[in-house]
Amino acid sequence: MRFDLQLSLEVLRRTPGTLLALLSDLDERWIRATEGPETFSAFDVVGHLIDGEETDWIPRARIILARGPNPAFEPYDRFRHRDRNAHRSLTSLLEQFGRLRAENLGLLGSWQLTDADLELLGAHPGLGRVTLRQLLAAWVVHDLGHLAQVTRVMAKQYREAIGPWAPYLPVVTDRPVPRSYR
Amino acid sequence: MRFDLQLSLEVLRRTPGTLLALLSDLDERWIRATEGPETFSAFDVVGHLIDGEETDWIPRARIILARGPNPAFEPYDRFRHRDRNAHRSLTSLLEQFGRLRAENLGLLGSWQLTDADLELLGAHPGLGRVTLRQLLAAWVVHDLGHLAQVTRVMAKQYREAIGPWAPYLPVVTDRPVPRSYR
Numbered sequence: 001m002r003f004d005l006q007l008s009l010e011v012l013r014r015t016p017g018t019l020l021a022l023l024s025d026l027d028e029r030w031i032r033a034t035e036g037p038e039t040f041s042a043f044d045v046v047g048h049l050i051d052g053e054e055t056d057w058i059p060r061a062r063i064i065l066a067r068g069p070n071p072a073f074e075p076y077d078r079f080r081h082r083d084r085n086a087h088r089s090l091t092s093l094l095e096q097f098g099r100l101r102a103e104n105l106g107l108l109g110s111w112q113l114t115d116a117d118l119e120l121l122g123a124h125p126g127l128g129r130v131t132l133r134q135l136l137a138a139w140v141v142h143d144l145g146h147l148a149q150v151t152r153v154m155a156k157q158y159r160e161a162i163g164p165w166a167p168y169l170p171v172v173t174d175r176p177v178p179r180s181y182r
Numbered sequence: 183m184r185f186d187l188q189l190s191l192e193v194l195r196r197t198p199g200t201l202l203a204l205l206s207d208l209d210e211r212w213i214r215a216t217e218g219p220e221t222f223s224a225f226d227v228v229g230h231l232i233d234g235e236e237t238d239w240i241p242r243a244r245i246i247l248a249r250g251p252n253p254a255f256e257p258y259d260r261f262r263h264r265d266r267n268a269h270r271s272l273t274s275l276l277e278q279f280g281r282l283r284a285e286n287l288g289l290l291g292s293w294q295l296t297d298a299d300l301e302l303l304g305a306h307p308g309l310g311r312v313t314l315r316q317l318l319a320a321w322v323v324h325d326l327g328h329l330a331q332v333t334r335v336m337a338k339q340y341r342e343a344i345g346p347w348a349p350y351l352p353v354v355t356d357r358p359v360p361r362s363y364r
Contacts, residue, residue: 001339007209011336017203022196022329027189127346137343138351144337145353147204148330154193155326157183161319164309169320171327174356 003133005113008140012105015143016098019046022150023090031090033157035175042150046093047081049146053100055080057139058107064122064132065111072123108136185315187295190322194287197325198280201228204332205272213272215339217357224332228275229263231328235282237262239321240289246304246314247293254305290318 001007023031023042034041040048060073085093111117118133130138152174159172166172183189205213205224216223222230242255267275293299300315334356341354348354 001211001215001343003340003343007211010208011212014204014208018200021199021203026192026196029183029189030193033183124346127350130346134343134345134347137340137345138347141337141340141344141347141351141354144333145351147333148337148353148356151326151329151333155323155330158185158319158323161183161185161316162323163316163319164306164312165316165320165323168309169323169327171330172323174330 003137011140045146047085051080058104064120075125185319227328229267233262240286246302257307
């Protein structure tokens with residue numbers, strides 16, 4: 001599928017409501033469960049998505065759109081959320097994520113991006129030259145990947161409970177060693 | 183995590199609303215996209231979940247609870263939804279799934295299952311002897327696995343659009359050959 005801004009916005013707009021429907025008032029045992037040491041729980045994912053709204057996608061789009069001589073992105077801190085959210089509730093994080101996402105999509109809409117804008121380049125600290133179009137596509141995939149992660153992590157908690165069903169429900173054996181935090 | 187009926191109900195209750203938040207009024211290009219031939223789109227998944235409500239989880243629980251001499255489950259038809267939903271809208275399927283799920287969870291609650299009930303056995307056509315507890319745990323994991331699938335399938339549609347980001351967003355390379363329909 002080719003990148004399309006309206007198609008992308010359709011997904012980006014739905015992520016806060018999807019997380020709210022899935023996680024709101026859910027028992028802590030589901031919310032705090034992980035796939036093992038150094039992997040994200042559902043709670044961690046929502047904190048990480050908040051960090052993305054504040055420090056990743058829109059800030060990087062701004063750097064590209066500033067058209068400066070050196071459109072280098074700041075490195076992204078994947079651990080920022082851990083300390084700052086230690087005493088927060090998931091309800092409060094979900095509310096904050098929804099608010100930040102709505103603000104950021106309002107801003108994105110106000111830019112009225114053209115095809116030429118979408119071809120503008122930024123410099124990613126690990127990936128090198130990337131276009132604004134690729135950045136926005138990555139934002140969509142990042143959302144969907146973390147939704148897949150949250151549901152996979154929850155499913156894995158019942159790996160023993162399903163007994164003989166495991167071969168029929170491959171989600172419980174997905175990524176025996178998780179590949180990445182992101 | 184050990185099986186817990188209330189924890190399980192928390193997840194089973196949330197699935198229709200989660201799918202509604204994610205998929206309602208979404209463009210057909212997202213809804214109909216698959217991971218390749220003979221794999222499920224988001225539309226297919228909702229149809230498959232309806233089939234599960236009508237022919238799988240609760241009907242099998244009833245067979246177990248009937249305590250007959252031969253608690254054999256009917257084989258499950260993974261293709262049932264294809265023809266019967268060919269001319270339906272996703273909105274109508276989402277509504278039907280929500281209604282069936284609510285009815286089935288009402289029924290499940292009305293049974294007031296004891297630990298002894300959860301140890302009762304059924305005979306699965308492929309897996310052999312399974313307990314009611316394992317059947318209910320599998321229902322939860324089946325929901326979560328299909329939510330992970332829907333978001334993964336959508337994410338993969340932007341595999342080209344994200345350009346150099348692919349190594350940082352492993353969801354687009356998950357399951358190059360999908361392991362199963364289910």
